[in-house]
Amino acid sequence: MHSIWKTSILFTLATALLFGLGYPLLMTGLARALFRHQANGSLILQNGQVIGSALIAQSFTSDRYFHPRPSAAGSGYDAQNSGGSNLAQSNKALVARMQGEIDKLAAAHGGQPVPIDMVTASGSGLDPEITPDSADYQISRVAKARGLDPARLRQLVAAHTAPRQLGLLGEPRVNVLELNLALDQLAK
Numbered sequence: 001m002h003s004i005w006k007t008s009i010l011f012t013l014a015t016a017l018l019f020g021l022g023y024p025l026l027m028t029g030l031a032r033a034l035f036r037h038q039a040n041g042s043l044i045l046q047n048g049q050v051i052g053s054a055l056i057a058q059s060f061t062s063d064r065y066f067h068p069r070p071s072a073a074g075s076g077y078d079a080q081n082s083g084g085s086n087l088a089q090s091n092k093a094l095v096a097r098m099q100g101e102i103d104k105l106a107a108a109h110g111g112q113p114v115p116i117d118m119v120t121a122s123g124s125g126l127d128p129e130i131t132p133d134s135a136d137y138q139i140s141r142v143a144k145a146r147g148l149d150p151a152r153l154r155q156l157v158a159a160h161t162a163p164r165q166l167g168l169l170g171e172p173r174v175n176v177l178e179l180n181l182a183l184d185q186l187a188k
Contacts, residue, residue, distance in 0.1 A: 044177060052177050057128040060180060063145035066130070066138050068176040069117050070101070073125030082124045109137065129173035132161050148186065156182055 031039035042054040072085040087094040
């Protein structure tokens with residue numbers, strides 16, 4: 001009986017070390033060697049300083065910038081509170097918030113229909129990307145605030161529109177932080 005307990009304890013310790021420590025260290029090492037940018041958080045640098053991640057949205061509220069999707073992650077785009085609002089489509093608070101946003105955006109854009117991702121948060125509440133339609137919807141506001149030609153902004157959006165992955169997965173998308181950084185570079 002004693003050897004069964006000894007074997008069980010040793011097996012538990014060995015598998016805990018192997019799969020609880022060894023395997024994660026191996027995978028982390030491989031990820032850092034093969035996919036360095038992604039393994040380190042897809043950080044975006046400017047002048048040697050980290051200004052954000054390509055994976056997490058940031059709040060942009062000025063008319064001079066393209067705006068991301070709304071966030072349901074805590075206060076703003078807080079990665080520690082990632083998650084959706086979990087409100088059903090029939091929830092009065094959700095409907096009222098969305099209708100308020102739709103009314104505000106439609107009034108500011110001459111009654112144009114509002115792209116759905118301009119008023120809905122993603123499942124994580126941190127989605128850094130918007131649809132090309134949402135970027136196009138914001139062009140007139142950004143062009144007016146910056147005194148730029150809308151055609152130039154359309155070219156910039158097109159240049160920053162990522163296609164479907166492998167030509168068939170997902171939808172075309174625009175990373176808001178990367179687009180806004182490129183927008184700032186136009187002024188220089």
